[in-house]
Amino acid sequence: MADSPILSVKVRLRERDGFALGPGKADLLEAIRDTASLASAARKLHLSHTKARRLLEEMGNSFRAPLVVLTRGGKDGGGAELTEHGQHILTAFRAMEAEAIGALEPLAARFQAFLVNQG
Amino acid sequence: MADSPILSVKVRLRERDGFALGPGKADLLEAIRDTASLASAARKLHLSHTKARRLLEEMGNSFRAPLVVLTRGGKDGGGAELTEHGQHILTAFRAMEAEAIGALEPLAARFQAFLVNQG
Numbered sequence: 338m339a340d341s342p343i344l345s346v347k348v349r350l351r352e353r354d355g356f357a358l359g360p361g362k363a364d365l366l367e368a369i370r371d372t373a374s375l376a377s378a379a380r381k382l383h384l385s386h387t388k389a390r391r392l393l394e395e396m397g398n399s400f401r402a403p404l405v406v407l408t409r410g411g412k413d414g415g416g417a418e419l420t421e422h423g424q425h426i427l428t429a430f431r432a433m434e435a436e437a438i439g440a441l442e443p444l445a446a447r448f449q450a451f452l453v454n455q456g
Numbered sequence: 457m458a459d460s461p462i463l464s465v466k467v468r469l470r471e472r473d474g475f476a477l478g479p480g481k482a483d484l485l486e487a488i489r490d491t492a493s494l495a496s497a498a499r500k501l502h503l504s505h506t507k508a509r510r511l512l513e514e515m516g517n518s519f520r521a522p523l524v525v526l527t528r529g530g531k532d533g534g535g536a537e538l539t540e541h542g543q544h545i546l547t548a549f550r551a552m553e554a555e556a557i558g559a560l561e562p563l564a565a566r567f568q569a570f571l572v573n574q575g
Contacts, residue, residue: 345475347466348560350567351575356464358567400570426570433563440559441467444552448469448477451519451545456470 339434343456344445346437350430357399358430365392366419366427369405375417393417400426458553462575463564465556469549476518477549484511485538485546488524494536519545 338360339346349359368378379389396404404423408416419427449455457479458465468478487497498508515523523542527535538546568574 341470343470345466345468345470346556347464349464350564350571351460351462351464352571353573353575357571357575399572401572402570422570426567429563429566433560436563437465437556437560441552441556444548444555445469447548448545451521451541452469452471452476453518453520454472456472456476 339438341438341442341445343449344438344441346434346441348430348434348437352399358396358426360434362392362396363427363430363434365389366396366404366423369417370419370424370427373408373416373418375407375415378417458557460557460561460564462568463557463560465553465560467549467553467556471518477515477545479553481511481515482546482549482553484508485515485523485542488536489538489543489546492527492535492537494526494534497536 339348347360349356351357364382365378365384368381369375372378372381375389375393376386379386382389384392393405400422402422403420404426405417406420408418445456458467466479468475470476483501484497484503487500488494491497491500494508494512495505498505501508503511512524519541521541522539523545524536525539527537564575
């Protein structure tokens with residue numbers, strides 16, 4: 338979710354039958370980048386390991402090239418890191434969220450005078 | 457929710473402790489405008505009457521001036537219509553959603569080549 342004090346914007350990329358990427362998957366990519374571990378990334382986001390794996394699998398099915406490589410095995414998930422492509426996609430997605438906030442902030446500001454408790 | 461074939465954007469206006477307006481409340485305003493009845497608007501959106509009333513009440517608490525007037529009573533809800541202010545707020549919110557799609561569409565298009573099943 339991209340947020341400003343007066344605005345929240347949830348951006349999701351569509352694919353034919355659903356969504357290829359949204360804030361949850363982007364958060365997972367970011368947490369993998371930051372922790373280098375799927376299990377740690379899942380913990381950081383308060384996701385079950387099953388849910389984290391499912392999101393990764395969905396991204397694997399959505400994108401032509403891998404966004405993440407699993408660097409070690411093991412039943413708790415092991416190591417994981419973003420590919421260069423994954424980093425590129427994550428950066429581009431965050432830029433799109435920032436663009437949304439930037440474009441809408443002036444419009445959202447016009448509502449503020451009409452609110453009892455401004456954002 | 458504002459949608460394009462390749463993009464979905466959910467815009468919400470913040471207030472101090474939550475959200476003053478988002479797609480669900482905007483849909484309710486629109487359905488009230490179109491049906492002139494809270495009960496009919498709720499039915500159209502598959503909302504319980506309780507939920508529809510709660511959304512209206514929240515909007516009543518968020519905005520300084522009324523967005524909706526109830527024109528008749530009765531236990532099933534009775535008539536309802538947008539005030540001029542409510543119509544203005546709804547129009548401005550839909551314009552903000554459209555602006556979001558317009559601003560992000562070119563950015564979202566850049567992801568399409570990377571997807572297996574494009575949006």
